[in-house]
Structure formats: C-alpha cells, structure tokens
Amino acid sequence: MQRALSIDQSPPLALTLPFFLNVPLFGLLSCALAIWAGPDLFDSRWHPATLALTHAWTLGILGSAMLGALMHILAVAGNIRATLSRLSGGTLWALLTGGTLLLMIGFMAWLPWAWLLAALLLGTALTGYLACMANALWAQRRRVFAGAREILAPIRLALLFLTLTLLSGISMLTALGLGKPAPNLLDSHMLFGLAGWTGLLVIAMSFQLLPIFQVTELYPRSLVRWLPWTLTGLLVASAALQSLPGPWLPLRELLLYLIILAFALWAIVSWARLWRRKRPNADTVTLFWYSALASLIVCVPLLLWSRSPASHDTSLGIGILIIVGTLGSLVTGMLYTIVPFLLWREAQQAVPVDLAHPERTRGLLRLIPKTGHYIPAATARLHWALHSAAIMACALAALGIETAAWIAAPLLLTAFMVLTWNLWTAWQRYRLCRQALIEHTHSAG
Amino acid sequence: MTHPEVILDVRGLPAPEPLEHCLEALAGLEREQSLTMLIDREPFPLYAILDRHGFRHRCTDCGTHFQLVINKA
Numbered sequence: 182m183q184r185a186l187s188i189d190q191s192p193p194l195a196l197t198l199p200f201f202l203n204v205p206l207f208g209l210l211s212c213a214l215a216i217w218a219g220p221d222l223f224d225s226r227w228h229p230a231t232l233a234l235t236h237a238w239t240l241g242i243l244g245s246a247m248l249g250a251l252m253h254i255l256a257v258a259g260n261i262r263a264t265l266s267r268l269s270g271g272t273l274w275a276l277l278t279g280g281t282l283l284l285m286i287g288f289m290a291w292l293p294w295a296w297l298l299a300a301l302l303l304g305t306a307l308t309g310y311l312a313c314m315a316n317a318l319w320a321q322r323r324r325v326f327a328g329a330r331e332i333l334a335p336i337r338l339a340l341l342f343l344t345l346t347l348l349s350g351i352s353m354l355t356a357l358g359l360g361k362p363a364p365n366l367l368d369s370h371m372l373f374g375l376a377g378w379t380g381l382l383v384i385a386m387s388f389q390l391l392p393i394f395q396v397t398e399l400y401p402r403s404l405v406r407w408l409p410w411t412l413t414g415l416l417v418a419s420a421a422l423q424s425l426p427g428p429w430l431p432l433r434e435l436l437l438y439l440i441i442l443a444f445a446l447w448a449i450v451s452w453a454r455l456w457r458r459k460r461p462n463a464d465t466v467t468l469f470w471y472s473a474l475a476s477l478i479v480c481v482p483l484l485l486w487s488r489s490p491a492s493h494d495t496s497l498g499i500g501i502l503i504i505v506g507t508l509g510s511l512v513t514g515m516l517y518t519i520v521p522f523l524l525w526r527e528a529q530q531a532v533p534v535d536l537a538h539p540e541r542t543r544g545l546l547r548l549i550p551k552t553g554h555y556i557p558a559a560t561a562r563l564h565w566a567l568h569s570a571a572i573m574a575c576a577l578a579a580l581g582i583e584t585a586a587w588i589a590a591p592l593l594l595t596a597f598m599v600l601t602w603n604l605w606t607a608w609q610r611y612r613l614c615r616q617a618l619i620e621h622t623h624s625a626g
Numbered sequence: 627m628t629h630p631e632v633i634l635d636v637r638g639l640p641a642p643e644p645l646e647h648c649l650e651a652l653a654g655l656e657r658e659q660s661l662t663m664l665i666d667r668e669p670f671p672l673y674a675i676l677d678r679h680g681f682r683h684r685c686t687d688c689g690t691h692f693q694l695v696i697n698k699a
Contacts, residue, residue: 392667396639543653546649546653
C-alpha cells in the first residue's frame, strides 16, 4: 500500500493552520476590545485602545495570515520550501501570538515591562521567520518554477521591508520600555509595514494568484516588471527624507502621493482584470477582492480631500480603509481558498492506494469533498456582506459620523463570528471525511 | 474495452479545481491509457507531482491554452 498522490511538499497542515486560525482569534478579540472602548476609539489614532487594535490587526490578523500564506504559496507556486519542523513552527507561532497579546496589553494599560517582553518575543519570532525564509530563498533559488520567477523579486523586497519594519518597531518599543526618548521612526515604521511589507507582498501574490484563482488575464508584463521596483524606490526615498527639515516637506508630500498613485494603478488594473474574468459568477473570494480594491481606490480622493483647509482629519479613516478594508478583505477572503485546499490536500494524502484494485482507491477518493464544498457559499457570502458593511461603518465613524461609530464594532464582531463558524464547518467536514476514509479502508481490507 | 485516451478539459476553472480533476482522473488511469488535459496555464506545480509518482508528461502551447499529455512511465 502507498499513499495517494502527494500534492506537494508545502508545510503540513499542523504548521500553517495555527497561523490562519489567528485571523478569527484576533478578529474576535479586537472587536470585543473595540466594543469595550466605545466610540472614543475613532477620535484619535493615538488612543491606547486604537494602538492596541492597530497591532491586533497588523500583527495578529494580517501578519499571522501573511506569514503562514507565504510559506504555503512559495512551496505550491514557486517550488521553494521553508524547512520548519512542527516544533520550530509551533514555537514561532507561540512567540508571535504571545508577543502580539503582550503588545496589546502594554498599549492598553501603558505597561513598560509588557513592551519590553513583547519586543523580545516578537523580535525572536520574526527574526527566526526571516532567517528561515532567507535561507530557503537562497538555497533553493535554482529550482524555482519557470512561471514563478517574476514574483520572487517583490517577495524578497517585501521581506526586506519586514526586516526594516521589525527594526524600527523594536527600536521604538525598547526605548519606550526603558523610559528613554523614542527615535522618530513612526512614519517610516508605518510606511515600511503597510506599503513595503504587506503592500509589496500582496502585489507580488496578485500577479500569480489573480489569474490562477479568479481566472483572469495575466497582468501586463511592464507592470509586473517595474511596479515593485518603482514602489521600493519611492518608499526608500520617502524614508530617507523623513528626518529632513521643513523645506523638504513638499517633496515628501509628492512622494506620498506617488506611492498612493502606484497602489491605485495596481488596484485599477486588478479591478479591470477581475471585471473581465472568464467565469461569469463572482465567488466569495472575488467579492472580497472587489471590497479590497474599492477600499484602496477610495483612499485616493480621501487623501486629496484631506489636503483642503475645510476637511476633517482623514488619516484615521485612510488607515482603516487600508488595514481593515484592503488588507483585511484580502486576508479573510484568502482563507476561503487556502483553508479548504489545505484540508482537501490533507485528506487526499491520507488515502491508501491499492494498486491491485484501483477502483477501491477511486471509491475512497470520492469520499473526499471537493474544495468548494468545505464552506457553504451562502454563509461565506453572508460573511462578505457583513465585513463590507463593517468597513463602511468603520471608515464613516473615523470621518466623524457618530451613528456609524456605534454600529461599526458590533458589525465587525458579527462578521468575525460568521467567519469562525465557516472555518469550524470546514474543519467538521474534514473530520467526518477522515472518519469515513478510515471506516471504508477497514471494511475494504 | 477501455478507451486509450482520456480527455480532461479544465479550461476556465479556477485553481485548485484543475488539480482536483486531474488527480481524480490519474487515480483511474489504466496502464495503457493516456490523459490529455486542456488547461489555461502551464501547470508547473503538477509536473513535480507527476515526476514524483512516475508519470511521463508532454506539454504543448496551443496559443489560447496548453495541452498536457500524461502517460504512465
């Protein structure tokens, strides 16, 4: 007896699934925190609860999902395997999760010891991850699939920006924890984290994933080749100008506009490709893509409006649209593709092949649900509708609309509850399928 | 009598459906049969799976799609 076709050699389910389960975990936690903090949360981005929530999102939700997804996608789409054992992967996950929780507590209660401990845990987790990925990307550079070479440059750049985000974050956190003046790295930290690490990674992934999973045309070759490098140049120039005095302000402003416009260009090209995709029916993941791209495109007029003297402060609204609207939609939408695929793959690999009786193998394979059947389409769409309504409510609340501030957190909480239910349903289907496989294998034997 | 060639048209299907269909078809492939798959993009990850399990494969670019012929080695 041998196992049925092993699908790939990407990290096992036990290694990446905990990273993906951080999405509903930190989602529910951040909503409970938002409800507890009340509408004051939308007054300033420096409110302790807002700082805690920002890091629950960037590290707990987006960070966890992207670290897990990168390991998986590099293996499946690029033939590059991060060599992490279950123990080292589990340790990495525990350090990241514990460090994020400590950071949130540190901001909420203003506890210097919590900041220092969070800096230690997060620093260890992310340094370990970066070292593992750098080693895999270097050691396996010659075996990359021919079609995946174009995404490797932006992925390397994204990892470089993750390193810079980590260094700037740890420097500020350590200085704060030790009671010393924090270095003025906040703008660079946000730019490196949001536009460099997550932005470049999302762009790199989209070049491969949108045509494959949403069946669209390929992105234009010139965009694939030049956009990541242009963005990198703009981000580095912008960071270099951060510490220069007032007269450089117009140039810094110009660079910020160019960065936003570069992302908007990618969003418009992606939207056009999705609009003309080959499948007429939009599945849930496609809908999440639309919400993500719409959130990003809306940031452009909002940014322009924020420069007019009559405008309200829109920085918090833009932050919400980028973190919850764009990146949050992409990450939660991605779970509907990646989690069923991982469960299906794990079930496939559990099927024993009986070479003398291929019909038995075929019978066992038929017991495994197709990837589209792990999560019901109706509840997945319900999640998308609630999530999209929550984005609008959060953005309007940040722009000063009081009614929206009262409903934003409960809406988001309901959305994350539906997501949790959907993932639980997928897990139950997988467990039932494994049970059925065992019973049929025994009865056939 | 079994047909010597199995045709699998997975054009227009999003990932991982082509892979699902292909693995299902491979599990039922008799020794003398070949599987011809019509697909939108060249399926690089599939090659590694086929190599690992002793299948021969030949891919042709047909302009609008790719044609992948798979045989038992």
